[in-house]
Amino acid sequence: MPIRIAVIDDEQNMRHMLMSLLTRRGYEVSALADGAAAVEFCAGHAVDVVLCDLCMPGMSGIEVLKRLHEGNETLPIIMMSAFATVDTAVEAMRLGAWNFITKPFKSEEMLRTLEKAVEVGELKRENVELRNRVAELSGEKGDAFSAIIGESGVLQSLKEQARKVAEYKTTVLITGESGTGKELFARGLHRESGARAGGELLSVNCGSIPAELLESEFFGHLKGAFTGANESRDGIFVAAQGGTIFLDEIGELPLALQVKLLRVLQEREVRPVGSNVVQAVDVRVVAATARNLNEMVAAGEFRQDLLYRLNVIELHLPPLRERRKDIPLLLQHFIRRFNRRFERQDHPVKRVAREALGGLLRYSWPGNVRELENAVEHAFVYCDGDELREEDFPALTRQVPSAEGSAGGGFAEIYSLKEGKKLLERQFILKVLEVTGGNKTQAADILELSYPSLLAKIREIEKQGDGRRETGDGRRETGKSKRFP
Structure with a gap:
């Protein structure tokens, strides 16, 4: 389906120009001349992105912004x-x-901004879907952490830790690679924080806001404090009073602001830019980073005292390659999502083909869950049947074959084809059991074996692992096998 854009501007020339520009790029555009009509339109129609003029007669752009976000955050x-x-x-x-775009703008600037907005909107909607569909996928009735899909032991342990921490005001540092779900954990901590959950959860990406605006964004400013400060404004620490602040990408925070943030965390009070008066604040701070803050401290890029203050409780989210057991559940979730998004109710994708599932379980997923999601979407685009095939996943076709199984993979002392086949079979079975987290049913499916046959082979492997093997004359010899460690 085309991306749907609502253009709200009282100037006819601007509406016509944007409609012409965006239609040529394949967008579906609806142009509206006033704020009230735009709010009514967006309430009754699916819209992916809104372009809204700030200064309009009647309902202002700011009021339109408030009204639209009340219905769809x-x-x-x-x-x-x-x-x-x-x-x-x-x-x-x-x-x-x-x-925020200043007129007049260049067409390419608008198009680039719009493309990024579409991506951000999609990610936000998907995060909401994750929360709403957890009960169906995981079988849980659903607390705030049920949106984090997975049944691996490490993920269940993390969610249990987060549930215990959530009710306290304690500062939490969430670490992990990009795409591992740090924002989902931050939202879960807020939603499970008792009375504080009724307050605001305000998020700031410390790497996306210009350094000169960050202090004002954090602590507010007085009128005339700097050029362009035409009126006083509260910062997020005051706006989130009684709630939670999520400081994403905290490792990108400039050193000068790190000092001021440390003082706020210690004293629980803020001083707006241009003011000599401090204001007490009651907020819970959750920070997140994909960077190694200890290495940044050693390099002089991050204050050690601030790290100590932030890292009261650390939740380290593992990469997807360390919780491969969750991949089938995530695949199931994404298949349901893209069936809805691509309106394939009449001819839905039902499963991932067996050989593709094996490849997906073996792949390293450097982009984590976000990369897996993109891979499933790519596969949907190219899939014509009811299952996603190996060739539909570009990540699988780019994989470099493993060197395991060559000389040095356990075959160096073997010259018998029969013995070599046994060793290769053993390695395959152990590898698949590893990536399925010991799930023998899944492993049997991937290996294309019946369940009883797999159990028999596992018993034989365990027997070899115990060091029992047959000698040439048929007797059983104890001791560690030279071929099967």
Whole structure:
């Protein structure tokens, strides 16, 4: 389906120009001349991104922004204005605008911004879907951490830790590679934080906001504190009073601001830019990073005292390659999602082909769950039947064959074809059992064996592992096998 864009602007020329530009790029565009009509339209129609003028007669762009986010907090809204100031831009961003563009703008600038907004909106909607569909996928009634899909021991342990920590005000540092679900854990901590869950959860990506605006974004400012500060404004620490602040990519925070953040965490009070008066704040801070903060401390890029203050409780999210047992469940989840998104109810994809599942379980997934999701979407585009095949996943066709099984993989002392086949079979079975987390039913399916046959082969492997083997004259000899460690 085409991406659906709502353009809201009282200037006819601007509406016509944007409609022409975006239609040529394949977008489905609806142009609206006033805010009230736009709010009514968006309430009754599916919209992927909104482009909204800031200054309009009647309902202003800021009011439109508020009203649209009341009904759909995941909708990306890009504000536009020919009369932008720092205050208006920051205010729009604080109220939930995804971006702010100053008129006149270049066509390519608008298109690039729009493409990124579509991606962000999609990610936000998918995160909401994860939470809403957990009960169906995991069998749980669903607390806030049920949105984090997986049944591996390490993930279940992390969710249990998070549940215990959630009710306390303690600062939490969430670490892990990109795409492992750090924001989902942060939202879970907020939603399970008791009375604090009724307050705001405000998120700031420390790497996406210009350094000169970060201090104002954190702590607020007084009117006239700097050029463009035309009115006083609260920062997120005041706006999130009684709630939670999620500081994403905390490793990108400039050193100068690290000092001020440390003071806020210690004293529980903020001083707006340009003010000599401090204000007490009651917020819970959750920080996240994909970077190694200890290495940054050693390199002088991150303050050690701030790390100690943030790292009261650390939740380290493992990469997907360390919890391969969760891959089948995630695949099931994504298949259901893309069946809905691509409207394939009449001819749905039902499964992943056996050989493809084996490859997906063996793949290293450097981009983690996000890469897996993109891989499933790619496979859906190319899939014509009811199952996703190996050739539908580009990641599998790019894999470099493993060197295991060559000389040095256990075959160096073997010259018998029969013995070599036995060793290769043993390695395959152990590898598949490893990637399925010991699930023999899944392993039998991947190996294309019956369940009883697999059990028999496992018993034989265990027997070899115990060091029992037959000698040439048929007698059983004890002791460690030279061929099967």
